[in-house]
Amino acid sequence: GAVVSQHPSWVICKSGTSVKIECRSLDFQATTMFWYRQFPKQSLMLMATSNEGSKATYEQGVEKDKFLINHASLTLSTLTVTSAHPEDSSFYICSAGRLEETQYFGPGTRLLVL
Amino acid sequence: AQRVTQPEKLLSVFKGAPVELKCNYSYSGSPELFWYVQYSRQRLQLLLRHISRESIKGFTADLNKGETSFHLKKPFAQEEDSAMYYCALTRRPGRRALTFGSGTRLQVQP
Numbered sequence: 001g002a003v004v005s006q007h008p009s010w011v012i013c014k015s016g017t018s019v020k021i022e023c024r025s026l027d028f029q030a031t032t033m034f035w036y037r038q039f040p041k042q043s044l045m046l047m048a049t050s051n052e053g054s055k056a057t058y059e060q061g062v063e064k065d066k067f068l069i070n071h072a073s074l075t076l077s078t079l080t081v082t083s084a085h086p087e088d089s090s091f092y093i094c095s096a097g098r099l100e101e102t103q104y105f106g107p108g109t110r111l112l113v114l
Numbered sequence: 115a116q117r118v119t120q121p122e123k124l125l126s127v128f129k130g131a132p133v134e135l136k137c138n139y140s141y142s143g144s145p146e147l148f149w150y151v152q153y154s155r156q157r158l159q160l161l162l163r164h165i166s167r168e169s170i171k172g173f174t175a176d177l178n179k180g181e182t183s184f185h186l187k188k189p190f191a192q193e194e195d196s197a198m199y200y201c202a203l204t205r206r207p208g209r210r211a212l213t214f215g216s217g218t219r220l221q222v223q224p
Contacts, residue, residue: 042216043200043214046212049211106157108157
């Protein structure tokens with residue numbers, strides 16, 4: 001099956017710094033990728049839809065200036081958490097898929113903001 | 115707006131016992147329903163989808179539009195089935211972003 005990778009797998013940063021998370025589709029091209037956020041013992045919540053070559057579509061309540069998404073190529077989407085604060089600490093997961101097929105999930109990135 | 119409800123946070127059964135993980139949804143259109151599974155320290159992976167009408171690892175799920183349910187069933191649980199199970203839906207046709215339920219942890223005891 002298709003493989004989606006994320007980097008880094010975990011990151012610890014100081015409050016006020018920015019953190020970039022990469023999501024790559026390793027063996028297929030993805031015109032659309034999705035970014036989810038998962039709090040401890042909670043479900044995955046869709047944050048935004050990343051569209052190759054155009055602006056991301058954000059879900060209601062997600063600050064687009066806080067969570068910058070760039071989908072510069074068909075195999076790479078990046079999520080940048082700008083001026084991170086402790087409340088941004090979470091597990092961030094991306095997914096990608098070919099056209100109308102099943103979504104494949106990355107392993108997730110655990111962010112801890114001190 | 116669409117919503118997925120999994121009423122049980124934890125389901126504990128003994129090996130060989132039947133399993134039913136409940137999932138109800140609300141959506142005014144015609145959604146596509148999925149079950150995803152997450153084994154310990156592994157990524158989320160698709161278990162099955164309603165349009166496939168297939169059985170994976172002995173699990174089946176039938177979409178009941180009247181009851182708006184998509185319960186996951188297995189007649190005889192195995193220890194290796196222990197995992198976190200998420201029910202999810204996506205609007206069809208078109209948008210493939212998933213709306214997830216809160217998940218049910220299945221523990222199969224020896």
